[in-house]
Amino acid sequence: MREWWDLDELTALYADFLDRYGPVRDRVAAGPVTPPEAFGLYLPMLTEWRRLPYRDPGIPLSLLPPDWNGVGAGELSGALDAALGSPARDHALKVIRAKGR
Numbered sequence: 424m425r426e427w428w429d430l431d432e433l434t435a436l437y438a439d440f441l442d443r444y445g446p447v448r449d450r451v452a453a454g455p456v457t458p459p460e461a462f463g464l465y466l467p468m469l470t471e472w473r474r475l476p477y478r479d480p481g482i483p484l485s486l487l488p489p490d491w492n493g494v495g496a497g498e499l500s501g502a503l504d505a506a507l508g509s510p511a512r513d514h515a516l517k518v519i520r521a522k523g524r
Contacts, residue, residue, distance in 0.1 A: 425496075426481050427480075428482070430487075432478075433465040433478055433479060433493070434491075434492060434493075435479065436475060436496075437475065437492040439490055440471060440472065440487040440499070440500075441492060441495055441499060443471070444468050444471075444499055444500075444503060446498060447464050447468060447503060448502055448503060448506075449466075450464070451503070451506045451507065452460065456506075457506065457510075458510040458511065458513050458514035459514050460518070461507040461510035461511040461514060462510070462514040462515060462517070464503075464507055464511075465503065465504075465507035465511035466511065467482050467507060468500070468503050468523075472496075472500045475496065475502065476491075476510065479493060481517055486487045
């Protein structure tokens, strides 16, 4: 498999995502996040996350190392989407509507 896909590079990309956005999960868990803050935290995370699945060939977990960090990265992305997605969207809509007046 390693001759077809650069799993080391993908592991490093997932590790970077976890390192960068784990503190965001901690920030969200620490207390309320305003809609503008949610937008500022969510948009960069979403932009980075959207690139990763295109790099991941979707190899079955049974064929990957037991500590494959892609699972944790996916869980982190899902948790941040659940916590920040709606308030970030609300903020974006408020700004768009205000500009349209």
